Amino acid sequence: MTAAREVPVPVAELNEEELLQWGARFSLSLTAPAFVTLSGDLGAGKTTLIRAIVRAQGALEPVTSQSYGLVREYASPRGAVIHLDLYRLRGPTELLQIGWEDVLRAQAIVLVEWPERAEGALPVGHIALQLAHLDGRPEVRRLSW
Ligand SMILES: Nc1ncnc2c1ncn2[C@@H]1O[C@H](COP(=O)(O)OP(=O)(O)OP(=O)(O)O)[C@@H](O)[C@H]1O
Numbered sequence: 583m584t585a586a587r588e589v590p591v592p593v594a595e596l597n598e599e600e601l602l603q604w605g606a607r608f609s610l611s612l613t614a615p616a617f618v619t620l621s622g623d624l625g626a627g628k629t630t631l632i633r634a635i636v637r638a639q640g641a642l643e644p645v646t647s648q649s650y651g652l653v654r655e656y657a658s659p660r661g662a663v664i665h666l667d668l669y670r671l672r673g674p675t676e677l678l679q680i681g682w683e684d685v686l687r688a689q690a691i692v693l694v695e696w697p698e699r700a701e702g703a704l705p706v707g708h709i710a711l712q713l714a715h716l717d718g719r720p721e722v723r724r725l726s727w
């Protein structure tokens with residue numbers, strides 16, 4: 583019997599300010615093309631973290647939660663940043679309709695909320711970030727990657 587390989591998972595418990603700072607540092611470590619997924623429950627902080635990542639690229643446009651449309655592109659001095667929120671994705675057909683193939687080929691930093699909705703269509707080797715609430719600590723999130 584072979585022992586399961588233990589892969590250590592980096593974890594941090596961060597308040598919002600710390601998460602924003604982490605996001606800014608992470609952002610500056612990225613070079614396009616980069617594909618990053620952000621998983622976590624409603625309100626876990628995915629958009630908050632994306633806001634920090636986009637801002638650190640130098641984009642001037644504010645990052646908002648998308649109430650309509652699944653894709654937004656931000657221009658930045660370091661190149662394009664593409665933000666997808668797949669929460670309302672209705673299935674693989676819609677993924678193609680929103681230009682998924684172009685997103686995969688883009689010379690951009692791609693940030694995907696609710697990547698579970700695109701299970702099986704995510705590129706191999708993407709960077710996966712997870713955010714989670716902590717019981718009894720509403721101001722803190724657990725970030726793992
Ligand atoms: N440590 C923290 N990190 C991130 N957000 C925090 C933290 N503490 C409190 N918050 C608050 O939690 C909320 C997170 O909302 P956000 O829109 O970023 O979540 P989300 O994961 O994108 O949710 P959704 O799945 O609905 O898109 C914000 O109101 C933010 O102010």
Ligand SMILES: [Mg+2]
Binds near residue numbers: 628629630695
């Ligand atoms: Mg969000």
